[in-house]
Structures are given as structure tokens and as C-alpha cells.
Amino acid sequence: MPTWKGIRDAWSRFWFLPADPTTLGLMRIMTGCIVLYVHLAYTLELGEFFGPSAWMTQQTANRERLEQPVFVPPIGWQQQGTPPRLPDLPHRRTAVIEFLGRLADNPDQRIKELVFLSTLFQNHAERRPFFDAYAALTPDQRATLKQQITDKSAMTIMPLPDSFKQLSTDAALRNLHEADDLIPLLGPSPGAGYVLDWFRDLDTAERFKVLDFIRELPASTKERAKIVDYLDFWNTDPRLTYTQGKTVFSPWFHLQDSTSYRFVHAAVLIVIFLFTIGLWTRVTAVLTWLALLGYIHRAAPVMFGLDSVMSVAMLYLVIGPGGAALSIDRLRARFRAARALTEAAGKPVPWAEAVLAGPRPSSVANITLRLVQIHFCLIYASTGFTKVKGPTWWNHSAGWMSLVNPDFSLVHAQWFESLMHALAESRVVLALIMAGIVAFTIVLEVALPILIWTSLRPYLLIGSIFLHSGIAFMMGLTPFGLIMMTLLLAFFPASVVRQAPAWMIRRGGPITLKFNPADAGQLRRANRLRALDVAGMVTLQPGTIKAMDEVDLWSLAILRLLRWVPGGRVIARMLLGV
Amino acid sequence: MIDPSLEPPVDPRRLIPPFAMGLGLIVVAMMLGVLSTSTGVDGPRVLLCVVGLVAVGSAVAARPESSAGWLTSVVGCGLAYAGIPESWDSFKLVVAVLAGVSLIGLAIVAMPERFRWMAASLLIVLHLGGIVTAITGEGDQPWLFSQLFARGYRPYLQFTNLNTAYHFFAPNPGAPNELWFGIEYDTPDPDKRFAWVVVPKRSDSHDPLWNSYYRRIKIPEFASPASELIVPLATELQELGELRDPPERDSNYVPHHPKLPAGQQLLVPNVAIQKLVLPSFVQHIAAANERSGMPIKSIRVYRVQHDYVMPEQLVGAADDKGKPTRQISPFDPTTYLPYYLGTFDSAGKLLPGPDALRWWLIPILAKDDAAFQPQRFRELSDTDYERSFVDHVQRQAGSAGYRKGR
Numbered sequence: 001m002p003t004w005k006g007i008r009d010a011w012s013r014f015w016f017l018p019a020d021p022t023t024l025g026l027m028r029i030m031t032g033c034i035v036l037y038v039h040l041a042y043t044l045e046l047g048e049f050f051g052p053s054a055w056m057t058q059q060t061a062n063r064e065r066l067e068q069p070v071f072v073p074p075i076g077w078q079q080q081g082t083p084p085r086l087p088d089l090p091h092r093r094t095a096v097i098e099f100l101g102r103l104a105d106n107p108d109q110r111i112k113e114l115v116f117l118s119t120l121f122q123n124h125a126e127r128r129p130f131f132d133a134y135a136a137l138t139p140d141q142r143a144t145l146k147q148q149i150t151d152k153s154a155m156t157i158m159p160l161p162d163s164f165k166q167l168s169t170d171a172a173l174r175n176l177h178e179a180d181d182l183i184p185l186l187g188p189s190p191g192a193g194y195v196l197d198w199f200r201d202l203d204t205a206e207r208f209k210v211l212d213f214i215r216e217l218p219a220s221t222k223e224r225a226k227i228v229d230y231l232d233f234w235n236t237d238p239r240l241t242y243t244q245g246k247t248v249f250s251p252w253f254h255l256q257d258s259t260s261y262r263f264v265h266a267a268v269l270i271v272i273f274l275f276t277i278g279l280w281t282r283v284t285a286v287l288t289w290l291a292l293l294g295y296i297h298r299a300a301p302v303m304f305g306l307d308s309v310m311s312v313a314m315l316y317l318v319i320g321p322g323g324a325a326l327s328i329d330r331l332r333a334r335f336r337a338a339r340a341l342t343e344a345a346g347k348p349v350p351w352a353e354a355v356l357a358g359p360r361p362s363s364v365a366n367i368t369l370r371l372v373q374i375h376f377c378l379i380y381a382s383t384g385f386t387k388v389k390g391p392t393w394w395n396h397s398a399g400w401m402s403l404v405n406p407d408f409s410l411v412h413a414q415w416f417e418s419l420m421h422a423l424a425e426s427r428v429v430l431a432l433i434m435a436g437i438v439a440f441t442i443v444l445e446v447a448l449p450i451l452i453w454t455s456l457r458p459y460l461l462i463g464s465i466f467l468h469s470g471i472a473f474m475m476g477l478t479p480f481g482l483i484m485m486t487l488l489l490a491f492f493p494a495s496v497v498r499q500a501p502a503w504m505i506r507r508g509g510p511i512t513l514k515f516n517p518a519d520a521g522q523l524r525r526a527n528r529l530r531a532l533d534v535a536g537m538v539t540l541q542p543g544t545i546k547a548m549d550e551v552d553l554w555s556l557a558i559l560r561l562l563r564w565v566p567g568g569r570v571i572a573r574m575l576l577g578v
Numbered sequence: 579m580i581d582p583s584l585e586p587p588v589d590p591r592r593l594i595p596p597f598a599m600g601l602g603l604i605v606v607a608m609m610l611g612v613l614s615t616s617t618g619v620d621g622p623r624v625l626l627c628v629v630g631l632v633a634v635g636s637a638v639a640a641r642p643e644s645s646a647g648w649l650t651s652v653v654g655c656g657l658a659y660a661g662i663p664e665s666w667d668s669f670k671l672v673v674a675v676l677a678g679v680s681l682i683g684l685a686i687v688a689m690p691e692r693f694r695w696m697a698a699s700l701l702i703v704l705h706l707g708g709i710v711t712a713i714t715g716e717g718d719q720p721w722l723f724s725q726l727f728a729r730g731y732r733p734y735l736q737f738t739n740l741n742t743a744y745h746f747f748a749p750n751p752g753a754p755n756e757l758w759f760g761i762e763y764d765t766p767d768p769d770k771r772f773a774w775v776v777v778p779k780r781s782d783s784h785d786p787l788w789n790s791y792y793r794r795i796k797i798p799e800f801a802s803p804a805s806e807l808i809v810p811l812a813t814e815l816q817e818l819g820e821l822r823d824p825p826e827r828d829s830n831y832v833p834h835h836p837k838l839p840a841g842q843q844l845l846v847p848n849v850a851i852q853k854l855v856l857p858s859f860v861q862h863i864a865a866a867n868e869r870s871g872m873p874i875k876s877i878r879v880y881r882v883q884h885d886y887v888m889p890e891q892l893v894g895a896a897d898d899k900g901k902p903t904r905q906i907s908p909f910d911p912t913t914y915l916p917y918y919l920g921t922f923d924s925a926g927k928l929l930p931g932p933d934a935l936r937w938w939l940i941p942i943l944a945k946d947d948a949a950f951q952p953q954r955f956r957e958l959s960d961t962d963y964e965r966s967f968v969d970h971v972q973r974q975a976g977s978a979g980y981r982k983g984r
Contacts, residue, residue, distance in 0.1 A: 371702070
């Protein structure tokens, strides 16, 4: 029987046990590269995706941002309100909206004017033709008709329908007066007919809903117009919404001229670059995340799965110490530590020794990695279980549809189309291949969230890398595949992540260097070398030599890497004098 | 008790300049707002607030264990909220969020160690609850999660862009779509009168990984009423049918697709597409395709469903009578089902007057003698194309959209 203490300890172990942040460092570099690439790719398309005349124009995007309706079901069992049904054809819809705009301010007056409409389509099919004919009469003709009804004289203007003939004189006249009230509201032809068509086409419940809506409109003309305009644009009554608008932001909602948005974009690229290399990471991570969200929020029509997953990765890199390893920040900390050690002149400096020994494990790093792991599992579970609901995954055609998808797949290449053609020649072979694709995808996506926590983890990681590599190659979604694999890194032990760069760095072999502590220049270079010596390959010995050995220094892998960076030799010369 | 294995924290005195500079810049932004009513200072005010907040944030990041730093951050955000002009209202949201984060940071730093464990656990549970709410947010959402989303998580998930259900290629791979825009210019030159824009188009991609192409794939999806099939009112349906099939048909009459059910030949876009999406897209196309001295007369829009080719079509399998059928390429013209969405002016407004074919499928059909290998399809000349297919879009628009736009 699990105890409260046991549960609490297990929870603490899972979430709060300090973890090596090196994995997060590698995730930062990969995420930074992908985010930087994506934003570099925007550079030639700023106006098309984010400018005032973008696919979603600035005006439209702002209207959506501020007005989009949000609904919420009632807390209790009462029914959720629904808006009145309007026509879909634009000219008919316009007529109905204009009709609603002509309603009287006074709700009682409004109801009075609509009495005839509310009964127009009840019981007698002949009432509509009669009303149409009556509405077409001139006011004088209508007066004459009423007079003839009052006098019970011959109907010379138009015949009355049978249902009228059974009415008393007063009732018949009342009907005509009610019709008189309605006629000016309906407006000129053909709009009047569209309004009547609309009302007739609604079923009884929908008609009552329309009448209720009209009755409950406010007396203020301005407020009424606002509601009707909202109904027209958003197809709902604003009073039925829980709230309106979206909690999104972006400079692209506000920037108007191309100079300013190029300036903002350039600044964003610089910030992302700084985040990628891990300089001032705590600040640049937040700025990169906000910048990323700003682009995503502005241009919904061109965003896809890659952007969703990039948001996930960036959020967690804001939370976690992504700059605590494999970063310029880390190098700077090592420089500070080396300087402190030198200044201490042989006395122990525990914090400096700790810094130079490697990134400090932290609970926040563990929390972040766990959050990434669980989020990844939820992504897989959601997509896997939803696929299980899809008929095309059951009948295996989803595999084929993915392979010949004209938008995504390689089928646009002639050789691939020919390959698909060759495969399709044999139904049996094709069926086996499609079954394999579908089974692999679904089994992996459904099983990974559960089995990843067992000893099967390595196999699932390999399977997942295989899946995303396949998606990247076959469907061209390379950045998406890379960002998913970046999240997958959270499942790799930090030791594995550290081994790869350490292997590369250690290839140079150990080096022993002498330096003269009395020479200020050599002392400074010795400090810097110790800071750069991330793999612990250099032993520094105080001595009396005149200069440090240039050849040996270049054998350090980190300096070899610097040679490939533009300006790297200059940096190395500035730092170490090599 | 200071842990000797930890690097000594930054001297608080070193943080005074960035805090002072940050707050100072924000106050200057506020003062600018008070002193000037011109919108010309809005941009500089935002810039001052952003730089000020970055300075304050840098100081907080340098010494995150300091409650004074977090408190200064809360104050800075409060001032920035006032300093940001109304015309940049969405930035006020960012500042409010930063203020909230600063308050949480302040609370966590100020509370004893054992309470931090509880606070962190609570935040973790709340966050993961939000992700589960987002994942269950598509389709038939359970009542509980719809409440949690609308009343609780919506602002958080929308702001962080975590309101995604991650239904990648699920429950089924979606049908590919295209948008075709037929632009008619007001010019006597017949060669320059029409221009076609097809979206997406691979050649529009500017980066080696085709990222901008994949972004454009999403654009037609936005104009596709896949999730909400509209059934028009009876009279509207009757009007649409009467306009589509007049009693007297002239040579411009566009026949129905002979193989598709009637229900698939008329697709009414929902109101969001009609009111929000199409006007916006048309305005964009008009702005992006301006030509000097040639005003845009009209823009025709087609939402084109690109059907998958199934294996039996690709190989030209025999029909039920044993007769081989035509082999169809994944890019065969007949796999495109163009639905005409109307003709607009450059401001995105529908041109007035009845439009007989609006929302109807305008078929592209193969002639009986259109027999060639699918691989050969791409090599077809215009003459061969016209000999093999009846392109009613071309007939309706007066220009060949399918081929000219790509």
C-alpha cells in the first residue's frame, strides 16, 4: 500500500532530483538553429506573411484578435443559447441584416410591427402570396381595399384569400394594419422578398428564436447596430459569447511600414543567434520565445505543426537553464572561475573548482526535462490515438495517401512517381508495404508514451528517430522532423549527450603547458586556456618559460573548431595569443 | 548560509545601473505619452519600454534569488503597461504576462524552501492540465475540459501557442487543396489581361528546406470548409440550382461533374471564410500583383480540392467489364476539383449581381480519347492539353488557370 510519504518521495525523485543541464544545452543549440533557420526563411517573405497586406491582412487579423467569439457551455444543465440562423447567400443575408437595422428602438413597438410576420407562415399557405400582392399596392389602393372591407362592398382592388373571408371585418382590418406595419420594415424589393423567404425557410423553433432575438435587442440604435454587425460578421449573437478576442500579441499587428518591420526582423534574428550560441541565455531565451510567438500569432494561415512544436521547445528552454552548458555563458563562467583561481594564487576556491568541473546539476533542469518528456508523450498519444479513429489508417490507405500526397510527398519527382507506379503494379506487395507503414506508425505512437518509461526506451527512441527521419525525407518536413528529434533528446541520459562532444574534444590528447605566473600576459592566457579546456585536457604548470607552445594549443579540439568559424583565428589570437 | 561551491552572486550594487536605466527608459516612455498626443511617438514609446524591460530583465536574471529584483520587475512592468500606447494594445498583454511571471517569481523567492516544492508541484500540475485540455480540445470535447479551457486555460494556452491537439495526419491524412486566383486587369492588351496565381507552388519557395512552400500549403486549408458543411436554406438552395442550371442553356453552360454525387458538387463556404478569409486573401493578391497603369478589374477565386490518386487509378486497372481504364498521374488535371468562390474587386468585395456558378464545382474532364501514360502527362503541350481535356475553368474564366498559374 503506497504511503503518502512514499508518493511524495517518488514525486520528488521524478521531478526535483538535480539533473545535468547538458542535454538542455544541446536542445538549445538544435532549437536555436531550427528557429534561426525558420526566421531567416521569413526574411524574403515578411510582407507576404506578416505585413499590412499579408495573406491575413493586418486589419483582418486585428479584428479576429479583438472580436473572435469564445463560447463556453453552461455550468448547469440549462441549454446553451444559439444565435438566429441567417441566410448564407450574401445578397439574401444583406437584406436580412438591413431589415434588422430598420427595427424600431422601442421593443414593444418592434413586437407590434412584427405581429404579421410572426403569423405569416402559420397554417395558411395563401397568406404569403396575398401579402406580396398587398405590399405591392400603393398606399391609396391599400386604403381603398380597407374601405371596401369596412363597407363590405365589392373587392375591386384585389381578392381576399379564403382565410380572410372567414374573419370578421375587425379581424380582417387588424390583419391589414399589421401588414401595413411590416411593409416598411421589409424595405424595397427584392430585399423584402428575401426577408420573407428567410423567415419562411426557418423551422418553427428557429422562427421563435428570431423573434426572441429581435425582441431582446437593446433600445439604443448604436448598441443594436453593434450586435447586428457582429451577428453578420461572426454569425453569432455577441451576448451569447463568454468573451471575445484572443490572448495573442505581435509587433506585426501594429507595424505599418516596411522599414520598421525589417528593423524588427533584423533585431529578432540577432537575438535568436545570441540564444543559439548561448550568450545572455536567460534574457535571449525569453526574447526568442516572445519573438517566435509574435510571428506565430500574427500569421495563423501559414503556421503548421513545426510552429506548434517549436513553441513547445522554446517554452521549456525559457523555463530550464538552457545556457548552463554548451554555451558562451558557460564559457564566460569558466573564464570567471579560472581568473578567480589564478588570483587566489594557489589557495582553494571551491566554487571555481566546481564551475570548472562541469555544469552544475539542477532541479530546474530536471523539471524541464521531465516536462519535455511528458509533453512529447502527450503529443504521441494524441496523434496516435486519433489515428486509431481514422478509417484510412484502419484500411491502410493512409500510408498510400501519405506517399502520393501531391503537396507533401516526393511524388512531384518523376522518379518517385514511377516508383509508386511500379509498386502499385502488384497489389500484394503494395498491401504488405502499406500495412507495415501503418502498423509501425500507429504502434510506435500509441506505445511510446507508455513503454518509454521501461527498459524498452532505447528501442523506442530508435523507432522514433526512424519515424521522424522518414517523415523528413519522404514528406519533406525536415525542420519538423528535426524539432521532434530535439524534443526526443530529453529522453537521452546526459552522459550520452556529453560523450559525443567530449569524444570529439578529447581526440587531441592530453597537453601539459608551462607558463610564467610573473608574466601578466602569460597569466591571462593561462586563465583563458583553462576556461576553454572544457574536456580537462590541459595541465598548467607554473614555470619560467617565455611563451606558450603554439602548436600544442592548436591541437586542442575547441581551437580546431574555432578555425572553422569565420574570424575564429582572430578570436583565438586575442584570447590566447596563438 | 552561503554554499561555498556556488559562484558568489553578483554584487547588488552592480545591478543598480541596469535597473535604473530600465525604469528610467520606461518612465520616459510614459512621459512622452503624457506630453504628446501624436501617434508619431507611439513607436519610440514602445521601443523605450521594450529596451527598458530588457534592462530590468537582465538585472533580474543576473541575481534571480533576489526578491528586490523581482519586485522591481513587477514595478517596471506596471509602469510599462502605462507607458505603452493604446495603438500597441497587444504589447500591453505581454507586459501583463511579464508582470504575472514576476509576481510568481517574487512569491517563489520569498517563500521558504519547503513551500517552493509545493508551489513548483502545483505549477507543474496546472501546466500539464492545460496541455491535456488542449489535446482534448478538437472534436467532441468533454464538458469538463471545455469548461477548463474556456474559463481557465484559454488565455494561457493561446498566449503560449500550446492550444494544439497535435493531430498530425490524424484521424486521416487531409485532402490537399489549392487556391487559384484569376486576376483580370483593365487593359486592352489581351496578352496582359489575365494573370493566374496558384497557391501553393513549389517554385514560390525561397529556402533550401522548402519551409516557405510548406507554409503556403496551409493557406488553401484556411479557405476550405472541411469541418463545417453548410446546408443552405431551402429557397437559397433553389436559387443556387436555378442560377446554375437555367432552362435555356447557351454555349457557356458548365455541365455537372458526371461522376461525383450531387452533394459534392456544391460546397457553401462558412461565414468565417466568406467574411474573414476570402476578402483578406483577395486583398493580399491584389496588393501583391499590382501593375502600373493596369488597374485590377476583378479577381476570380477557386478553392481546388486535389484528389489523391489511388493505386488502381495510377496503373489504369481494368473496370468491371475487364476494359483497362486510363492511367492517371497524381497531377492529372482531372484530379483537381475547382470550386468557384466568386469574383471580387481588389478590395475583397464580391462583385454585385448574380453569379450563377458561385460555390459550384467547375469540372475539368478528360475526353474519351485522352490516352497517354501518366509519366507523359507533364510533357503535354497546350494543344495536346486542349485536345485531351475539357477545362471548364478555362472556359468560364476566359483564361487557362490550371496550366498558366504554375
